[in-house]
């Protein structure tokens with residue numbers, strides 16, 4: 001049977017085999033052998049190519065999201081609960097600005 | 101593996117030095133709060149987890165053995181506290197068991213919209229960021245904890261394994277599943293193109 005002209009149906013059987021490798025591939029920690037195999041597959045499979053690219057992009061986007069800061073009131077309450085009031089550091093930024 | 105930079109602080113902590121306690125809090129409260137916030141999804145619960153973490157750390161500092169770093173140790177206490185709370189709130193979602201095998205089908209990609217080349221400004225605008233964090237909150241807690249520590253907080257695979265008391269292979273497999281789910285969600289979101297800026 002010929003699979004020569006696959007419609008743009010994702011051929012799950014062949015692609016599924018690579019699924020568990022994609023995350024490590026994105027981290028660059030996949031073994032050289034599997035890496036080669038996957039890259040050969042990606043050369044002929046657009047879907048897997050897209051999945052790898054968007055997976056990598058997903059991780060890089062999350063790494064770029066600025067970290068939420070702990071509100072200074074939360075910090076103060078923490079020090080109080082721990083009986084460390086005497087050590088509450090003077091915030092690097094001005095005390096809470098109301099409004100804004 | 102010993103963490104020599106911690107040695108001095110650990111000695112002072114175990115000797116009951118108040119300023120050492122303050123230093124431990126000062127150096128770690130921010131990241132513990134971030135983990136708690138990502139895990140719990142709201143500030144009130146995050147604050148509870150934060151306080152619980154340090155209270156519990158202070159109580160058990162005598163038993164700290166420097167097999168991990170202080171910060172990994174705190175991450176571990178905090179993740180346990182968060183998971184415990186979540187288990188109370190959503191018991192069906194936070195199984196203690198390895199959530200593998202059962203849903204192979206869930207990992208199979210269905211979205212093939214290539215959002216890689218959208219302008220970074222669009223990908224990271226506020227609405228998109230909110231959507232991204234919402235997607236993290238939707239992950240099952242056992243996947244969420246791995247993703248948050250590994251990909252958001254930037255811990256190594258080994259540190260994540262230590263913090264969550266998981267094997268390396270469990271971390272890798274949960275990370276993979278978390279990432280594939282998030283990729284799916286983001287692909288769906290970006291393919292609707294609600295964010296293509298109108299004003300250039």
Ligand SMILES: [Zn+2]
Pocket residue numbers: 014015041045046047048049
């Ligand atoms: Zn494929």
